[in-house]
Amino acid sequence: xFDFAVVTQWVDTLLRSFLPDQAALLVEFLLVGLCLLxxxxxxxxxxxxxxxxxxxWFQCRLGPNRVGPYGLIQxxxxxxKMLIKELIDMNHSDKFLFRVAPFIxxxxxxxxxxxxxxxxxxxxxxxxxxxxxxxxxxSIGIVGILLAGWSSxxxxxxxxxxxxxxxxxxxxxxxxLTILTMVVLSGSMQLSTIVESQANGWFIFTGHxxxxxxxxxxxxxxxxxxxxxxxxxxxxxxxxxxxxHTEYSGIQFGFFYLAEYLNMFVVxxxxxxxxxxGWMPLHIPGFDNFNMIMDYIPSLFWFIGKVAVMIFIxxxxxxxxxxxxxxxxxxxxxKYLLPINLINLMLMVLxxxxxxxx
Amino acid sequence: MNSIKExxxxxxxxxxxxxxxxxxTLRIFFRKKTTECYPENxxxxxxxxxxxxxxxxxxxxEGNHKCIACGLCEMACPNGTIHVxxxxxxxEETGKKKKVLTRYMYDHGSCMFCQMCVRACPHDAxxxxxxxxxxxxxxxxxVKQLNKK
Numbered sequence: 245x246f247d248f249a250v251v252t253q254w255v256d257t258l259l260r261s262f263l264p265d266q267a268a269l270l271v272e273f274l275l276v277g278l279c280l281l282x283x284x285x286x287x288x289x290x291x292x293x294x295x296x297x298x299x300x301w302f303q304c305r306l307g308p309n310r311v312g313p314y315g316l317i318q319x320x321x322x323x324x325k326m327l328i329k330e331l332i333d334m335n336h337s338d339k340f341l342f343r344v345a346p347f348i349x350x351x352x353x354x355x356x357x358x359x360x361x362x363x364x365x366x367x368x369x370x371x372x373x374x375x376x377x378x379x380x381x382x383s384i385g386i387v388g389i390l391l392a393g394w395s396s397x398x399x400x401x402x403x404x405x406x407x408x409x410x411x412x413x414x415x416x417x418x419x420x421l422t423i424l425t426m427v428v429l430s431g432s433m434q435l436s437t438i439v440e441s442q443a444n445g446w447f448i449f450t451g452h453x454x455x456x457x458x459x460x461x462x463x464x465x466x467x468x469x470x471x472x473x474x475x476x477x478x479x480x481x482x483x484x485x486x487x488x489h490t491e492y493s494g495i496q497f498g499f500f501y502l503a504e505y506l507n508m509f510v511v512x513x514x515x516x517x518x519x520x521x522g523w524m525p526l527h528i529p530g531f532d533n534f535n536m537i538m539d540y541i542p543s544l545f546w547f548i549g550k551v552a553v554m555i556f557i558x559x560x561x562x563x564x565x566x567x568x569x570x571x572x573x574x575x576x577x578x579k580y581l582l583p584i585n586l587i588n589l590m591l592m593v594l595x596x597x598x599x600x601x602x
Numbered sequence: 603m604n605s606i607k608e609x610x611x612x613x614x615x616x617x618x619x620x621x622x623x624x625x626x627t628l629r630i631f632f633r634k635k636t637t638e639c640y641p642e643n644x645x646x647x648x649x650x651x652x653x654x655x656x657x658x659x660x661x662x663x664e665g666n667h668k669c670i671a672c673g674l675c676e677m678a679c680p681n682g683t684i685h686v687x688x689x690x691x692x693x694e695e696t697g698k699k700k701k702v703l704t705r706y707m708y709d710h711g712s713c714m715f716c717q718m719c720v721r722a723c724p725h726d727a728x729x730x731x732x733x734x735x736x737x738x739x740x741x742x743x744x745v746k747q748l749n750k751k
Contacts, residue, residue: 302627306637564627565620580613 245525245539249365276368280358284506289319291505294552295559302563326501329494334397337491341395346492346499348388353503353510355381360513361435363523363544374435375423375518379416382469382510385503386412392500393488404487407477407570411468414577415475418465421585422458425592426518429455429601439522444529446521450602454592459519461581461588463554466511467561468573470504474565475573512554516547520554523547653732654715657684657708659748660729667749668727671703675719675728683713703749710736711744 255275259268293308293316300307308315333339359378361367369377386409393405429451430438448455468475479487489500516522523543527535568576595601638647649655661667671688685707690699720729728748738744 298631301631301635304630304633304636306635306639309639560624560627560631564623579609 245364246542247365248363248544252365280354280368284354284357285502287509288502288505289323291509291555292319292322292501294555295505298556298559299563302560323498326498327495331494331496332491334491337397338395341391342491343496345388345392345395346496346503348391349385349503350388350499352381352384352388353506355384356510357506359435360510361439361517361522362547363542366544367436370434370436373433375427375433375438375514378435378510378514379420379423382507383412383416385507389488392492396488396491398491400484401488401490404479404484404490408471408488410570411471411475411477411573414574415465415468418461418577418581418585419469421582421589422462422465423514423518425454425458425585425589426451428589428592428596435517435522439517439524442521442524444527445602446519446524446526448519451592451595452601454588454595455519457584457588458592459515461585462515462519463557463561465577465581466515467558468577470507470511470558472504472508472558473562474567476562477567477570477573508555508558509551512551512558513547515554516550520550521546522550649732649734651732653734654717654730655732655734656710656730656736657713657719657728657748658731659706659727661750665750667703668725669703669706669749670725670727671701672724674722674724678718678722680716680718681712681714683709684719706748707745708748709745711741 256268256272259271263271296318297307297315308318311317311321334342355369356378358368359370359374359381361370371377389408389412390405393401393403393408396402426438426447427433429447430441432438432441442450444450448459451458467473471479477483479489484490489497492500523546525535525538525541525543525546527538640647659667659669669686671686673686673688676684676686685705686703687705687707688701688703691702692699715730717730736744
C-alpha cells in the first residue's frame with residue numbers, strides 16, 4: 245500500500261538540501277497550511293454540492309443541474325456570489341466581537357480538520373492525545389457561536405446561540421463518552437495508532453455490540469454537535485430566521501456556513517477513524533487473497549469512501565426526521581443517550597477486561 | 603415501576619418509528635424524479651388538456667368559424683381583453699339583417715385566463731388551447747386577431 249510519508253519525506257529532504265533547518269521548517273509549515281486550507285475549501289464545496297443533490301433526491305427533485313455539467317459549478321458560483329457581497333455592520337452591535345466570532349468558529353473547525361488521518365502517512369497533527377485534542381478544539385467553536393449571537397444585538401440571534409450552547413454542551417458529553425468507549429477498546433488516544441490497530445478488523449466488528457451501540461450514539465450526538473437537522477434548532481428557520489448568524493453577510497456568513505459543513509465532515513471522519521478503520525482497507529482474517537486485493541485500493545480512497553457513507557447517513561437523518569423541540573432535545577440526551585452510553589462504556593470495559601472482543 | 607416500563611417501551615417505540623421513517627425516505631431517494639427539465643424536453647412535454655394557455659378561435663377546413671359576433675364574450679370579460687368588431691349585412695333574398703364578424707381582437711397581455719368568455723359563448727366558437735410559451739419582445743405583439751378572415 246502506498247505510504248504518503250514517502251512524498252512528505254521527499255519534500256522535507258528537498259527543502260533541507262538548499263535551506264537551513266529553521267527556514268525549511270517554516271516553508272513546510274506554510275505548505276501544510278496551504279494544503280490544509282485548500283482541502284478545506286474544496287471539501288466544503290463538494291459537501292455543499294452533495295448536500296443539495298442528496299436533499300433533492302430525497303424530495304424527488306433533480307437538484308442543481310444548470311451551472312456546468314450536472315450542476316457541478318453551482319457551489320463555485322455560490323461561493324463567488326458570497327465573496328462579492330457587502331459586509332454589513334449592525335447598529336449598536338459589539339463590533340469587535342461581531343467580527344471575531346466567525347474566525348473563532350472557523351479556526352476551531354480547521355484545527356479539528358487538521359487532526360484527521362486522511363491516508364497512510366498523511367496525518368498533520370498526530371500526537372499521543374490526538375482524539376482528546378480533537379474533542380477539545382472542536383468545542384471551541386461553541387464560543388464563536390455564543391459570541392456571534394451575543395454581539396449581534398438581535399434577540400433571535402441570542403436565542404439561537406443560547407440554544408446552541410445548551411445543545412452542544414449536552415451532546416459533547418455523549419460524544420466524549422462514545423469516544424472514551426472506543427479508546428478503551430483501542431487502548432490509545434493517538435489517532436494513527438487507533439487506525440493501525442484496526443488492521444485486522446475494524447473496531448465496529450472487533451468491538452461488536454458495544455462498538456455498534458457507541459457508533460449509533462456517536463452518529464446521533466455528532467449530528468446534534470454540528471447543528472444539523474433534526475437538531476438544527478439553533479437555526480430553526482421558521483422560528484429564528486437563521487439563529488446565531490442572522491446578522492452576518494458576505495464572507496462572514498460564509499465562514500459559518502463553511503464551518504457547519506466542515507464540522508459535519510470532521511464528525512464523519514472521526515466516526516470513520518474510530519469505528520470503521522479510518523483509511524484501513526477491509527481485511528478479513530484468513531482470506532489472504534481478498535486482503536491483498538483490498539490493499540491495492542489506495543488508502544485515501546478508502547478514507548474518502550467511508551467518510552462519504554457517514555456523511556450520507558447524517559444527511560439522511562436531516563431529510564427524514566422533523567426538528568426536535570428544545571426540551572425534547574435535552575430529554576433525548578440526558579434521559580436516553582447518557583444512561584445508555586454509561587452502561588455501554590461499562591460493557592465495553594468488561595469486554596476488554598475479559599478479552600471477549602475479537 | 604410503571605414509569606420504568608414506560609421508559610423502555612417509549613424508547614423502543616421511538617427507535618422503531620425512526621427506523622421506519624428512514625426506510626421510507628430511502629425508498630423515496632431511489633424513486634424516479636418528478637422534475638421536468640423544461641427546455642430540453644419540449645418535444646415530449648405533455649401539458650394537460652384543460653390547461654388555459656391561449657384563447658383561440660377554431661376554424662374548420664374551409665376557414666369558417668362559429669362566431670356570430672353576439673359580443674357576449676366581450677361583456678363577460680372582466681378585464682376588457684376582448685373586442686368584437688362587426689358589421690350588419692342584409693341578406694338580399696330574405697331581406698333579413700345579420701351581424702357578421704369583421705375583427706375579433708384579443709389582448710393577451712391583459713387576459714387573466716378566467717375562462718369567462720368561453721363559458722359565455724353560446725356557440726362554442728372560442729376555446730383555450732394549451733400552448734403556453736407567450737414571451738414576445740413588445741406588448742403590441744400580444745394583441746392578436748383571432749378570426750382569420
